Amino acid sequence: MIILVPAVMLLAAGWIFGLPRRLVWGGVALLWAAAILAHLLLPEGHALVLAIGGDWRAWALPVVIAALVLAYRAGLGALRRRALPAAAPVAGAFSAAELDRYARHIVLREVGGPGQKKLKAAKVLVVGAGGLGSPALLYLAAAGVGMIGVIDDDSVSNSNLQRQIIHTDARIGEAKVASAAAAMKALNPFVTVRTYNRRLGAEEAEALFADYDLILDGSDNFDTRYLVNAACVAAGKPLISAAITQWEGQIGLYDPARGGPCYQCVFPERPAPGLAPSCAEAGVIAPLPGVIGSLMALEAVKLITGAGAVLRGELLIWDGLWGESRKLSVKRRADCPVCGNH
Numbered sequence: 001m002i003i004l005v006p007a008v009m010l011l012a013a014g015w016i017f018g019l020p021r022r023l024v025w026g027g028v029a030l031l032w033a034a035a036i037l038a039h040l041l042l043p044e045g046h047a048l049v050l051a052i053g054g055d056w057r058a059w060a061l062p063v064v065i066a067a068l069v070l071a072y073r074a075g076l077g078a079l080r081r082r083a084l085p086a087a088a089p090v091a092g093a094f095s096a097a098e099l100d101r102y103a104r105h106i107v108l109r110e111v112g113g114p115g116q117k118k119l120k121a122a123k124v125l126v127v128g129a130g131g132l133g134s135p136a137l138l139y140l141a142a143a144g145v146g147m148i149g150v151i152d153d154d155s156v157s158n159s160n161l162q163r164q165i166i167h168t169d170a171r172i173g174e175a176k177v178a179s180a181a182a183a184m185k186a187l188n189p190f191v192t193v194r195t196y197n198r199r200l201g202a203e204e205a206e207a208l209f210a211d212y213d214l215i216l217d218g219s220d221n222f223d224t225r226y227l228v229n230a231a232c233v234a235a236g237k238p239l240i241s242a243a244i245t246q247w248e249g250q251i252g253l254y255d256p257a258r259g260g261p262c263y264q265c266v267f268p269e270r271p272a273p274g275l276a277p278s279c280a281e282a283g284v285i286a287p288l289p290g291v292i293g294s295l296m297a298l299e300a301v302k303l304i305t306g307a308g309a310v311l312r313g314e315l316l317i318w319d320g321l322w323g324e325s326r327k328l329s330v331k332r333r334a335d336c337p338v339c340g341n342h
Contacts, residue, residue, distance in 0.1 A: 094120070098190055102144050108307075115305035116144060122304045125149040125212040127200060127228055129176040131279065131289030132218030132242050132296060134166035139297035141184040141191050145304070148184065149212060151196035152176045163286045200224060205231035214303060216296050217241040217263075220278060222270045229254060229263035233339045239263065240299050240311075242292050246282050247321035249292035252330065253299060253311040256339040260312040261332040265339065288320050 094102070094116070105111045105119075122145050126133050129152040140148050154176050156167045171179040177195035184193050196208070209215055209231050217228045217239060225241060232239040233256055241263050242251040254263045270276075295316070302308050315328045334341045 110307035111305050119144045120146040123147040123212045124214045126216045128218035129180040131163045132293040134164045135290045135293030136296040141188045147192045149194040150177050153199040163289045206234050209235045215239045233262050248319050250317045251295050252315040255312050262339040265333045265336045266330045
């Protein structure tokens, strides 16, 4: 009774006055420990020892039983957590980590929560994982575009690394799409990446594009650009296409389904040999793809969220050597063989 009565009083006081559970049970534990210590420290036959039972093992037994019960419950809980699958995330909902990650978007008036939801629901395909594709893919992933596809048949080489920032020296020889996917997932594990390790063919382009809302073309040859443009027109998909050489780059949004021109309206014929040399032939300054590729990602984010004015019906030309930029207005051509009135 010397120990039990104070213990009951502590429990009652905790219940009446709403004392913290840790404080109440800590007091009970102290009383229990005092009873055991009294048995161990006081001489056998002492009046207090006799009053509280006379044998310390009687007090230690409930503690051992309680410890075993708690250990059993903890082990059972750990097994359940390992056996039960993790709850699937709610479609369209943001986790706490995502809200923190995209906080700078959400506070932007032009994007906000609704715009970030549109980004998460968007599906964007990037043609080419080279100079232009590298920054575009990284910023699309960083911005939280829900599904990103990338198609390229090339592998990473040492000469790429001067400007193709999505790849690393350790991934030389690896397929560019695999290298790009690894970089994007490392940057943002909340996005889904689809890879197509092959050259884009006319027979599959339209079907492939149908799975996406927007196409970004960072290819380095006119054959692919015309192919991508024709497939986008056929599928009614907007196309952001860009090109670079030496110190200069250009970018436009080609969207005849919504009143803009297509790529072939603006560039009806291939340039004469030598007028548009490749980067391997003419060279390219390292940061230039970063500038133009980042503009591609920016136009994509604006188009998806509805922020600002996109480059539909405009061609932006950026000169890095002299720090100048200019815009040209471009229009649909009625005689265009791809989107014209024929």
